[in-house]
Amino acid sequence: MLLAGASASAQTVRAGIEAWSAGKPEQAVAIWKPLAARGSADAAFNLGQAYKLGRGVPADLAEAQRYYEQAARGGHLEAQTSLGLLLFQNGNRAGAMRWLKTAADAGEPRAMLVYGTALFNGDGVPEDRVRAYALVSRAAAQGLAPAKATLEEMDQVIPIAERQKGVALAQQLVAAGTAKATAKAPVPAAKAPAPKAASAAPAQKPVAVPPPPVAAGGAFRIQLGAFRDRAAAQKLYASLGPRLGGAGLTLVPSGTMTRLQVGPYATRAAASAACARLAPQPCFPVPSR
Missing domain, CATH: 3.30.70.1070 (Sporulation related repeat)
Known part of the structure; x- marks a missing residue:
């Protein structure tokens, strides 16, 4: 019964994604809101994206943060990363690092890049270049282009001995994550919908936003x-x-x-x-x- 309930919820969230992709963001938001109120992390994350982008609802970063946090507390990795980035941009480094570390520990590539960069710079967290190299190299291995560029910069300033330790640590983290996922893996169910299908759709079609104006003598x-x-x-x-x-x-x-x-x-x-x-x-x- 739980599996059936999850399937129905995922299909409803997917209906919102279809509306979003068809250029009907208001309809998508109307579908997701009651699901988020009933505890759907996917729906809450998608609402966070909608409020951040100002699609289907007026742009409202406070509402985006609220929905991101709901989804993040429900274990949604993309929401944990998006919440961490939003908090970081708003100057809440302690809160940002807490959520980014949680997502980085679970292997989310954007979180590994940002948290790894913070570790390298000692920016809001104690400097740890070995772990920084491990996290950024894992993000780069997942194809994240900014992580590849950051890794090239790290290669120029981190001694080879530390980089080797970072690679070894990255391998340990991957192995530990694989073992943990295997231990938690349920018995395969017949044609169950992919759990990530609903998670990232709004992010795949962001609206183009012009650069904010640069002000001479700004504060x-x-x-x-x-x-x-x-x-x-x-x-x-x-x-x-x-x-x-x-x-x-x-x-x-x-x-x-x-x-x-x-x-x-x-x-x-x-x-x-x-x-x-x-x-x-x-x-x-x-x-x-």
């Missing part, structure tokens, strides 16, 4: 990372190109590191919007100095 910038090599920071800035909407480069010395900041933006909201366009690149608003 905020966005920070994209901290680097030991200034050239690596400049390379990342150049690679993001038109996605930055003409925002200027600022390199801020910080001890032995160089922080890459871009802007300025008139408000924190404008800076957060700029960060949202760059996901999964680690990014958060900071006051201009």
